[in-house]
Amino acid sequence: MTANLPAALDLSADVAALTASLLDIESVSGNERTLADAVETALQACPHLELVRDGDSIIARTSLGRAERVILAGHLDTVPLPGVPGSRGTVPSAWDGEVLYGRGATDMKGGVAVQLALAAALTEPARDVTYVFYDHEEVEASLSGLGRLVTRFPDWLTADFAVLLEPTDGTVEGGCNGTARFNVTTTGRAAHSARAWMGENAIHAAGDILTRLRDHEPLTVDVDGLAYRESLNAVMIKGGTTGNVIPDRTVVEVNYRFAPDKSPDDAEAYVRSVLEGYDVERTDAAAGARPGLNHPAAADFVAAVGAEPKPKYGWTDVARFSELGIPAVNFGPGDPLLAHSDNEHVSADEIRECLRALKTWLG
Template identity: 80%
Template structure:
């Protein structure tokens, strides 16, 4: 664990060790300051980089006049530490042979370590590079440090192509699905449950909503050569007031993960048609991102990685870059299925392989 003393990071050390050093700095969302201080100290020691800081977010860039500019981005924060005694995915980090355990090992301090190693080493890259490190990714979108940078420093986020170093197990994942949430409300008439015929059961009415969702066949949509699987599910149900009262209101919360060929408005219309006859309210939505793999920089990157690209089914901040007109992909060390888990871990060689792929492409 760290205290208020500035932690010095060594970007020229083994990138797996650098990852462990990052994990050792607790940076649960809202507590990124110590880590941001350490990252800023490292970046400002690199004379070839221009650096700005906003809150606990940082942007550093080369300005060599190259024909293309690439953005490498990653978030500094993690989800809260595990509560289960004996969990290994916590802070400080723990080595088991070549496997590194700790909060953020996959999501995404391995990726941040790769960014820092590249930022220090690539003084004469073949493309100009912008490095983005931001806070508050693991909480509500309104707090996102990346969103704040987009609003306050748009000129610093101009680029031809972006790589978000979220965990992908070393495979390029293009674009991402969009996501939308809806409240589907049914109403009835309250009555004493001993005289149920006097009321109208709102929870029973919600059964038809669940039937339509159960029988719905999710689509697989091809976008720019990648097949995005959609999903539409009930995720929460609430209703009722007491154990002896016929409920007069029930709410089914629905989450729709939609392919990036749709806008949030088109996704909403799709859900409204499926649930026609019910009160449907959209409560949240975020657009997806097309893969953009036809861009020359993207094609060169895929070739350098040497693995067949895959679609990203979850939502990530590549969508923010896509909204700026910057094609973006996800590529980083570690298995995304281990993110946020009580035994979060990453293999050292996965981090080294990610660094090598990006270095080969950019150097």
Template identity: 75%
Template sequence: MTHSETAASAPVELDLAGDVALLTEQLINIASVSDDERPLADAVEAALAALPHLTVHRDGDSLVARTELGRPERIILAGHLDTVPLPTSEGSRGTVPASWTADERGDVLYGRGATDMKGGVAVQLALAAALADPNRDVTYVFYDHEEVEGYKSGLGRLYRNAPELLGGDFAILLEPTNGTVEGGCNGTIRFRVTTHGRAAHSARAWMGENAVHGMADVLTRLAVHRPVTVDVDGLAYRESLNAVRISGGIAGNVIPDHCEVEINYRFAPDKGPDDAEAYVRALLPGYELERTDAAAGARPGLTHPAAAAFVATVGQEPKPKYGWTDVSRFSEAGVPAVNFGPGDALLAHTDDEHVPAQAVRDCYSALHRWLTAPA
């Protein structure tokens, strides 16, 4: 192997001791679209391995770094390394390399992953370097394949392969929340609804039965459905039920004999996937319904003393998380969990994804205060 080949394969050296906003820029500049997280995982591993106060475990492109101080309480700080694909539209600000601008918020960092969620990962890494003696033991989890199908999840794989490394009293997932604690998350479930007809030439439509027309009642029921808001442990979770995809027909002169609609139901964490399925089936009685995917939600996770102390440190009223996040996996494993991270979740996956530099710094400061405050 030549010297140039060796240099090309060496991981990027991350600066964990400098400005956490500049560390975010470094992370954005390492492209890590799902299925291609390895260069970023290599850089994170190299940075963590240089910290003598941590033990580091790698599983594929996921990493777990832990303090082992014998504290009576263990906290998990978690974040995913992958992003959705880079924008393709002309003039997009979300491409690699990262870019900066300035406005009334101060310096603003643009790039894929700025909010979802390299700002949060930068906070994790900066804390891992700065906190050799935190007031609680800390487990830092960095995982791959969050932005794709659930069965690929690096966090799920860690729970299968090394669950002993993920034990804890309370977990924080650094997904973007605009610096406010968002408790738990809604669950999600998907169905395929199918209607059948009889094909015929469209010039002799009376000889057939139109399966697309047969879907009209399903679509009407979904259109008039009014989502409910459910109070769960003091937080109000708004549900939603929608058709998200439709297909049917084979040609412009053929009466379609088959039509499918995909339905997505986001349900409050007071119910599980089976309860959610029963709800949808009751709304669409008599239709052919196939459950294709489901993930349970998570209750707010705010009753644990560590959670209460963290909310007090942040100093803002907690909110519910409407979307599904991996707090569900922690909750299912018996670890209460919340979402807390820099950036606006509404900007995630957009072509102008960005985060104010100060938002990343503020997130770091809040967690640093909490993990260094006298017991």
């Protein structure tokens, strides 16, 4: 199949084959239109679903009057295609036995295929289900299709519980850590490097910042029975103007991944305490999400999966559901460590097992 040509998706096909069909449609962030068209067309053939589209995002739902409603959500976009010649994680997809290669295999077209298969097959689910397919997840948060849907279609995103089908190796990962970024600035006095004693070197002054971060012992915080490991690291450093000038300003960018018991303001206070005495500016922050595993629907879901739940260390869109008061977990096929790699792949059995667990829970 040629990438980005209109494609008819067979939602009754084997879910692994459906994943391959999704991979064959290139959908790098900002270029989701063709895939969104294919998803919308396929869902329009399901008479038991109500449907709404906004840009390149689609919401479909059952309305059976069930006592509970759950959301299954996944993003349509991928990171850019590999730039390495001969990479296997590209478009179109490729099979190696029962292993499927292609951009988005783990993050997260395997999960989207499971959503689509369930949407078509579950005409009488035990719980009402809202299926959310959204654009622009792999770019800055201001462009998020899910964030746009929350604003424009709040009634469609009302639910008791949500599952985000990000790759988790088939394990329930509750909630997620929050994330915050900070600029930590040192200042000095510029001088010619041949007369360095006339200046004050701002890069050298940043050495103590780096030492504190290197020696920092990250916390592990228990939140609702799951142990969230935090991390605090320098991720970028900028300083200097040219090769013969003592630098008068240096900025160390710091990223703090914090447990969901903290707010962004709590996180900022903690970073300021670690880097006391320095100019610290918060540039970005997103709250985490508590695991919500005490909700009855969550307990039923964990039982259906049959594996001990784990914490989610990275930030995901479960945090958006948490802000809406909806407990949410991550659960999807594929190894998250392969996401965005040039060797991105997922096994057919992992996708099928994810479908089986969700169908057991919902059906």
